[in-house]
Amino acid sequence: MNLMSEAPKRQYSEAEKAKVFDGEFFPHIDSMYNFAYRLTFDEDDAKDLVQETYLKAFRFIESFQEGTNAKAWLFRILKNSFINDFRKKSKEPAKVDYQEVESYYNSDDVDKAITTDLRIDMLKDMMGDEVSTALNTLDVDFRTVIILCDLEGFKYDEMARILDIPIGTVRSRLHRARNLLREKLRMYAKTMGYIKKS
């Protein structure tokens, strides 16, 4: 298994392993479960994914350097497990009528478009469900960068390591993801009647 294979190895005694798990790994279970749920949209799959992540962390703990970012290390394992084992069977969220958004997503305009008719007062009336649905209907790669950055507070370099992509790609993917999310929020504002349908 190619898990953190580039990292120097460190030997842990059983007592040290327990200390690392209790002190550095288990405190992140809440974030990991929520990340797993937002990837799979299924509570049982999210539980399995988190459990598998911790078991892999135990098996490959020699690759973990104490004092480095444990949360980022665990998130990287979780993301890889999701891609390798869960992605194919994960459920898609309920589709809203987003054809307009999807065609926008497939066009080159996605980097350029700026939503001018979305306003702060419209956002204030949005419910959590509407915001969650807007996020959940993003393609998984775009959803992931928003979760990692805006919800979990990872820095660009940490995200680059978690996702195995260059920092430049992290930035451009985030930019696209945010443009798409803004567009989806605008669609909601439109369906709520805040923005006149053209």
Added chain:
Amino acid sequence: MAKNLQNWIKKNLISRYVMTDCPEEERCLHVLEVILDDESTLDEEQEYFAHIEQCWTCYQNYNLEKAIRELIKTKIEKKPVPDTLLKSIKLEIEKLTIE
């Protein structure tokens, strides 16, 4: 929005901005993201905040983008971790230790 209110905003708020259309709006949006992500340099921040003092479009974008970030942080519900999960993970790890 009532027309007289629109006119009032234009006269009293927007008119103090030198620019109402930004020729570099896309670049400004990239810089804004980096600033809100807390990944910017001091120079970028100083340049950007001086710019939004002059540019109505970018001032609006700044407020909107900040509000969206806030919306994501506050409105997306956190799911509670099932009570049994930590216990079952610890049990599985114990099994691996015995093996």
